[in-house]
Amino acid sequence: MEKLASSLGYLNKIYENLSLVDDEQLESLYHDIKSAGVIIPSGEGRSKGALSIACSEMAKMKHGKIIMDRGDIGFPGREVGEAAPILKQRFGQVCLLINSGSGRSLSPLLDAQNLAVYIAKTGNNRDFRIDAVTSDLESPIGKLATRYGNALLLKGREAIEEPDEAREFRDVGVMEDTFVLASGLLFHGISEALYDEALPGRAYEYALETCREAIEIAERSIASEFYRFVVDKLEARHLCFFAGLGSSHEVVRMTAVRVGHVKRAVGDQVFVARETSTPSPRAGDLLIVVSNSGETEIVAGWCKNFKRMGGAIA
Structure with missing residues (x-):
């Protein structure tokens, strides 16, 4: 694995975490997204933002995806399970795409549970998929995605036992958004690969390339x-x-x-x-x-x- 030496330590950690993504998990996630007729992005806070940026790009492609956010006024149901059959009839395969570091965020968890109930009731896990990027495959969202779609493990911040005094000086930034920023790069790589109609491995390469470019830009910007x-x-x-x-x-x-x-x-x-x-x-x-x-x-x-x-x- 290539080592980077950014003065911003948490950027090095983001690159390292991206480098550890499992090829098979990425390939399965990529194929589900590529096969989907409609994507429902789900997450909370900045995790939702990281996902929404890439989904916005997917929607603008020549052969792009239909993106239907649960908060849109045109969403055909009160919850995902109710809207799923309608979306399937209109657009084809439905992909609930979740971004959650903890795998326990309330809104995406409820979305996953609602769709899981519908899939279990109909037995149709080919046309309805739950896909998630998370730091914990044993979390509720991670388990639902593993059972009814695909889950990709992306490491985030790590719990470190240290004195309170040491926590005042950390190399990960005050917000410690290593998962959010890494997932944003990963979804960007996927959208780039979809645009090029490339193989899943290209998504991984795009994500790392963009991370290296972002590190260079950050290094220049902080001195500007x-x-x-x-x-x-x-x-x-x-x-x-x-x-x-x-x-x-x-x-x-x-x-x-x-x-x-x-x-x-x-x-x-x-x-x-x-x-x-x-x-x-x-x-x-x-x-x-x-x-x-x-x-x-x-x-x-x-x-x-x-x-x-x-x-x-x-």
Whole structure:
């Protein structure tokens, strides 16, 4: 296994965890996703965000997937078990795709249990699949996925017995999101391989390649003026807003969860553009924009309005 030497220790750990993914588990997961007519992404918090980013890309491909989130207004049922036969009739094979480090998160667990009951009742585990990426194959979600689909083991943060004083200085970052970031890279690799209509092994290669690129970008960014500008603004007592469209919207929603944890600790809040609870900005507030082209008309309009109201833009 190739060793990386990032100054950000937890990035090295993410790469190491990706390198340990089992080939057979990845192949089985890849084939289920490739065969699916419709994918129902399920997870909580940043785990859901990591999955949603890749699903957004899958939906935009020429021969892409139908992505039906349980929170969509067009979801044809009160729960997954009720919607499953309707989705099967409309789109073909149904894949409940779960991302959960612990394998015990409530929302995806309920989704898995509901679909498992339906599969057990009908005996049809060919057209209805429960697939999961988790750090614990013995967890409730891990066991359901193993029985009614496929489960892939992806290591996350490890429990380390150490004195309280030592915990103040750790190399994994304050949020310790090793599983979330690794799973995001893995799902990205899968979406890239689907786009290329490649073999499952290519998904693994894509994930590692992207991880290496991300490490290089992170190393450059932490020494940049932009990074210092954002950190200084986040330290100030102002609200923080995130904005993006499409896949970028999923990125900013995922990022806002963690930045919000830090900002709320000092009495501030974080909002995402286009959410129903987003207030109007005030002078001094910060807007962080994620855009691939940097020229999207709607996003450019947000920036102009935000600047006109006295806010800072990153």
